[in-house]
Amino acid sequence: MLRACLGAAFLVAVHAGSAWADQDWVPPVTDPATLKECGECHMAFQPAFLPARSWDKMMDTLDDHFGDNASLPADTTAAIRAYLTANAGDVRPQGLARSFMAWVEPGGAPQRLTENPDFRREHRKITAQKLQRSGALSIVNCPACHQGADRGWYDDD
Ligand code: HEC
Ligand code: HEC
Structure with a gap:
């Protein structure tokens, strides 16, 4: 974490030229329907965090979406x-997606990006107590800790 902080000023300059190559970034969600419908109960997670199979499965099972009914009209x-x-992430492997896809088994369709071992390692110090204290409450509440989450930036700790 220390290294990330020290590198911040330098990285800002580098990002201006080559955001594509950065590892702390994923392409932000640009589709208005996705932002609206998938941003209602939590942040609209960037598609690069999961492979296409995962999204297909999720869109097939919206009536039982982690215990919620998130069904939408067919169109x-x-x-x-x-x-x-x-x-x-497996279709457009940019930024973080490149390393984040490594855990996905061939044919696998994980439904939680928070189960990714890379994700867990990055967040290993975040306890239930810290979630309460920070007001984030759940680890899926990315914007509570990452101010740039909606723009795909996750390096601002
Ligand atoms: C009615 C509320 C609601 C809507 C609408 C909704 N979700 Fe969710 N979603 C949830 C809940 C509840 C969870 C589980 C949160 C938790 O574990 O704390 C969740 C979790 C997720 C996760 C897993 C997060 C993790 O742990 O890695 C993904 C991915 C996700 N939703 C995608 C979507 C997509 C895509 C849409 C739009 C099609 C959508 N959600 C719309 C309620 C909703
Ligand atoms: C309670 C605060 C908190 C929440 C909620 C949280 N994060 Fe983090 N996240 C952190 C911290 C702190 C770090 C830095 C860990 C380190 O550098 O040791 C981090 C690191 C990361 C990294 C690695 C960045 C890098 O430098 O490689 C990614 C990617 C990330 N978070 C994504 C997410 C996503 C996506 C969500 C929501 C599903 C999320 N985070 C939710 C606090 C949080």
């Missing part, structure tokens, strides 16, 4: 599915 579901799968 909206199809449009969001097309966006998420076209920009999935």
